[in-house]
Amino acid sequence: MTITTASPAYRPAARVTARMAALIGEIRTVADRGLAPDLTAYLVGERLAPHLGAEDLLTTEQQEGDPDRYRQHIVHAEADGSFSVVALVWLPGQETAIHDHVSWCVAGVHQGQESERRYRLAPGAGTAARLVATEEVVNGQGEVCGFAPPGDIHKVRNSCTSTAISIHVYGADIARLGSSVRRVYTLPAD
Template identity: 70%
Template structure:
């Protein structure tokens, strides 16, 4: 099993224009992160704060809802001054997908519009060599929230719908500095594309 570190190209971050609802979300996430809980419990707490905002028409600006015809688009919406968390919106046009990957920190993903499909994996030892094994396929509908903390956070996500999908992701890291939440990219298991 070959893995690679995803190259990142961070750029200077200028906080985008936000909405009052988004500003309230930031305050709520900050309170959850400031509890100082272990990563898995922090992710759960943050997910609880995100859920009521999903689907609200006043969460994102029109600019933050724009996709890219080439690949899914990441809009960095907030990076906490101390690097403790970042919030991004991912805009997925039909058929767009990620590679199989894991993450640099705890995270939460909430489906704001549309739905996302996801395949989850785990690494197993196979004669001294690690290989990926699929553990499940899920469809995350509008309003759903998933929380995770490494290890055990390997997955691939895509938009299998005919329309645009938007998800809000909150990570326990400074994405403006890292450029991405991806720690490693994995080769597809045999027989998968």
């Protein structure tokens, strides 16, 4: 079932499933507490996990990919800008640049599998900085990770042979900003 939300807390004409509307309510309850970013991310991740993989979480349109690059579907942006829910659809091999974020973030794999390489910024010889890979993580369907800046530099890719879909919750208004990316890194990476 798909509903059009009418509550003033939602942007007009947002089309979400009943399950997504319930999840948005759960996220709102956490976001409204005004906790530290890392604790907010952890608690939002706990709310997101039980919904991952459910067939009635996203509309058909929110599951459509793009042959040229991973596709972002803004599912919900809270009217006060406190959080957004985004579905990212990745065809096999699609990936992000190395980047960090404007706010806390929670990502859960709804379908497929995603690989993530995490980095830290390290001083280089002289004044040039470099990126050092710190961890390789493979997340399968149902797995959730969360983080808060600083220390959120990573690259994500679809590492399976089918479409991957992940649900991201950001502590920012992605409808207004257009993206959760604060910076793209082009520094040398180890």
